[in-house]
Amino acid sequence: MKNSTHFYVNQLVTEGIVLTENMQKQLEMYKNLLLEWNEKINLTAITDEEEIFVKHFVDCLYCAKYITKEDKKIIDVGTGAGFPGLVLAIYFPDKEFTLLDALNKRLVFLEDVINKLGLKNVKLVHGRAEEIVRIDNLYENYDIAVSRAVAQLPILLEYISPYIKVNGKCIVMKGDNVDEEIKVSSNALKVLNLKLLRKNLYSYNVKNEEYKRSILEIEKINETPKKYPRNYGKIKKKPL
Numbered sequence: 640m641k642n643s644t645h646f647y648v649n650q651l652v653t654e655g656i657v658l659t660e661n662m663q664k665q666l667e668m669y670k671n672l673l674l675e676w677n678e679k680i681n682l683t684a685i686t687d688e689e690e691i692f693v694k695h696f697v698d699c700l701y702c703a704k705y706i707t708k709e710d711k712k713i714i715d716v717g718t719g720a721g722f723p724g725l726v727l728a729i730y731f732p733d734k735e736f737t738l739l740d741a742l743n744k745r746l747v748f749l750e751d752v753i754n755k756l757g758l759k760n761v762k763l764v765h766g767r768a769e770e771i772v773r774i775d776n777l778y779e780n781y782d783i784a785v786s787r788a789v790a791q792l793p794i795l796l797e798y799i800s801p802y803i804k805v806n807g808k809c810i811v812m813k814g815d816n817v818d819e820e821i822k823v824s825s826n827a828l829k830v831l832n833l834k835l836l837r838k839n840l841y842s843y844n845v846k847n848e849e850y851k852r853s854i855l856e857i858e859k860i861n862e863t864p865k866k867y868p869r870n871y872g873k874i875k876k877k878p879l
């Protein structure tokens with residue numbers, strides 16, 4: 640396991656993502672806790688150690704390329720077992736992270752990881768994204784919103800874009816066949832005052848299989864109209 644981890648750690652260096660010894664130790668602890676807790680609650684379908692390292696940790700670390708020095712406050716909407724938010728919090732100990740999820744049992748797991756790893760830069764929020772932004776008044780509160788595997792793009796943008804400041808960014812992790820989702824998102828982008836800046840493609844190999852992925856960078860060019868996000872029923876019934 641250690642040897643194969645080194646291979647991927649070195650590969651990340653070529654992307655400009657450098658993990659310190661301490662970060663690698665923290666990821667190792669995170670992986671062990673994930674496997675331990677996964678026996679009790681459903682956190683991940685991936686149980687092979689090398690695959691966890693690549694498909695969860697390395698995958699999430701690719702987001703680091705799109706987060707700048709100026710970005711201080713980051714929210715991960717629908718974080719699940721901490722992807723990508725907790726991995727990024729390990730990589731950026733000087734930035735503040737909020738991990739939000741509707742499922743409390745996953746947050747109980749995250750709390751254990753945060754305590755055992757001694758992370759001081761992570762806050763957990765329980766609730767639905769489209770409700771919490773109003774309840775906790777988190778409109779335009781973050782520099783960046785990240786998200787992976789939560790909803791189709793038009794729905795996801797309505798969940799996450801209210802949280803970011805004007806000129807802030809949504810960093811959305813998707814598979815490589817994202818063009819259709821982008822096509823059906825033109826109205827959502829317009830209505831929510833968003834602009835797709837770039838579609839970044841990347842790939843990695845694990846166990847002789849290639850995985851092609853994409854990261855969308857979407858900028859908020861103006862405030863979110865206060866009628867958004869709508870309630871879940873409306874979002875689901877009539878996506879933007």
Ligand code: SAM
Nearest residue numbers: 717718719722740741742766767768787788789
């Ligand atoms: N982002 C993680 C990952 O990539 O492994 C988890 C993905 S999992 C498929 C989707 C997660 O999003 C679940 O933990 C679910 O509870 C959460 N979720 C879905 N809709 C949500 C919403 N409207 N507000 C908050 N969390 C939501």
